[in-house]
Amino acid sequence: MAEQGKTPIPKSQREISKGLHEPHYENQAGDPNNVTKYATSLADARTNNQVIDPGRASRISQKGNSWKPFTIGIKDLDEAIKYYFDNVINPSVIQNGDRIAVPTIYGSPERWKSVQRDGYYRDKKGKIMAPLIMYKRTNIDRNKGITNKIDANFPQNYAVFQQPYSKQNFYNSLSVLNGAKPIKTYQAIVIPDFVTFTYSCVIYTYYMEQLNQIIEAINYAADTYWGNPERFKFKAMINSYQTITELNVGQQRTVKGTFDIKLNGYIIPNVIQKDLNALKKFSSDSKIIINQETTENLTRDRGNNFIEDINTNLD
């Protein structure tokens, strides 16, 4: 009866998710999603498949952060290519007396999108109009020659950024008088996975003269850093261009240029494993003054669920 009239508190997504977990090795290693006991060393953690105690210093709330977890996905690299084509290289050709911009598309779109949405490079009957640049990612190579995070289970290498301002520790003139220094907050980001992306590109034009113009523009931008300067830039390398002129029976004459872009990039994924294991935020050293501390019962955790009563031993 006492429960009646109370507003029910809905479970959070995390609580619902945890309730659905059924770990296979709960008896041996515990539920990793509901940690009640941490391993005391790295060796123990690996032997017993336990979660290592990251220490209280790393348990900093993410509440109130003005930044998102730093991630760079594969899509960010793909977008860097398109941004650079559209906004920096900005290729154009002269056709029938008009200068027209060359649109860039990602290859092999869905059929409906290709036919019904991409009308800006199609005529009334749906025929693709040139010029057009198509690019498509064909390969992702891991680049192991550069540093790495060492171990995905226990990342060891981080890049650290100091946050310029923290409203919880603002610095004012009174702080100067008292000799207090604000605590600095640092953002820790796992060293990314370095990769080399390969993109296959096709320049499709009506005329060789137009193809020449576009290749000249792209070649000028080769071996530089491509991407949005307000986001990420990656070094893009182009080694060669192939030009093809096709004149098939009963078909349109096509002039194509193909080339590959090698993009040196890196990935910091937004995955749950990284969220669980990696350090994300820490603070600089601070001073804590404890004037008085009292306790009623002194106990010590000896492990194996044995709680030692220190009061008894003291007696």
Add this chain to the structure above:
Amino acid sequence: MALFGRTRDVNLIKTINRELLGDVITQQCSFYKIRLEETTFNLYGEAAGGKFYDGPIIFNCLVERSDQEYPESDLGVDFSWSTIFKFLREDVINAGIQPEVGDIILYNEGYYQVDDVISNQYFVGKDPAYPNEPNPLNPGLSDFGGNLSYIVKAHYEPADKFGITKERF
């Protein structure tokens, strides 16, 4: 002298066909002929700066359409459509046109570039352009036979390629 296929017979066939194309079938297309004197080309043999045309000249014709096709490539779904246009030869000649490969035909808001020009529908198998005269044993051969049609095979081209209408903005 040949027995069949005199000019009167040929004219009968032409008149019937003209009436059929113009009053019964009533299919039409427009013909654009490239003006060679004004259209300049570059090193690669292409008129990238633009083409100039004579026309359009509207003809009654017989249009034999194939099915539209939607080939797919990395660029997405494309469009292609091959069509055969059959003209009464005398109409085309009277308009001062000689259809050739590379000319443009406008049909149902689509532009078609000519791939093949076939002109071998000879009445009684004889082309009057080659009368085989003088022939002392068989005089008057130039009055026989007839070349009746132009059959033009063409493929669909993107509309902006020719610059006749504004397609990209």
